[in-house]
Amino acid sequence: MMPFPLSLVADIGGTSTSVALAKGPELLSDTIRHFQNADFAGVEALLQSYLSGAGDLDGACVAVAGPVRGGVANLTALDWTIDEAMLKNVTGATTVAILNDLQAQGHALGHIAPEKLLAVIPGPLRPEEGSLVVGVGCGFNAVPVYETSAGRIIPPSECGHARLPLKLTEDIELAQYLQETVGYVAVEEVLSRRGLERLGAFVSNRPSTPRLVTAVPIPKNGTEKAAQLFVRLLGAYVGDLALTYSPFGGIYLCGKLAREFGPLLEGKGFESAFVDKGPFSLDMRRFAVRAIMDSDAILTGCAVYLNENLHT
Structure with a gap:
């Protein structure tokens, strides 16, 4: 199988879009450009702006x-x-594909x-046993990744719309707050x-919660307490997903918020919440967790998919 000589790949988000050219599965790093969606009437105009003078393309794959x-x-x-x-x-291009971003x-x-x-969470990665990708950014979602004789299979998912798991008294108070302000307590x-x-607003309105912002680089609009609550709930829910999918090949956190929180997870209770599963707690330590710090990974995924699944 020969690689695509030249293809276009794009990561189309809710507020911004990244576009690049690729040769086979490899991004051409000097072609990566970033756009604000508000500057364009639609994706067609955005891509036309990028492609001006780009030359002939053999394939195109965009993630949405x-x-x-x-x-x-x-x-x-x-x-x-x-x-x-x-x-x-x-x-x-005669060969095109549209993928979900996750x-x-x-x-x-x-x-x-x-x-x-x-x-x-340290540990070996065994991709042949199945992996899990968890997106944390403007939204939340997770998809399993399976390696099969027919190639890599990644079924669609919308698990961010599931109900938020509740355990502590603080969680129940949060659920009541969300029920009043949002109407549905989704992950x-x-x-x-x-x-x-919302967590920042919630903790600041609790009488027992000090209004504290530390020198730790908490992501925008966060407080120390809100960050701790966010990390604990993230660890707890990702642990639930691990029990659901058994991703012994590794769990990968991705998305802008995951990159911002990545260095903070270890010290703010992610692992303790992740493994806190009663009789299954010891088994939870068999899962390795990584945060993907590469902001262009979606573009790479588009290039890989196009080259490995659509090119003959």
């Missing part, structure tokens, strides 16, 4: 922050629709530089950028 069905994607946070016909028209992250596994993987309403802001 939203569900993809039947070759059509709708962004969750933006009124943009992307389909394969439009992608072929704007790029001139699925693209899954295809990047094994192609991320080791120095871009931060060990949150994504807490474990996301807007969720961190």
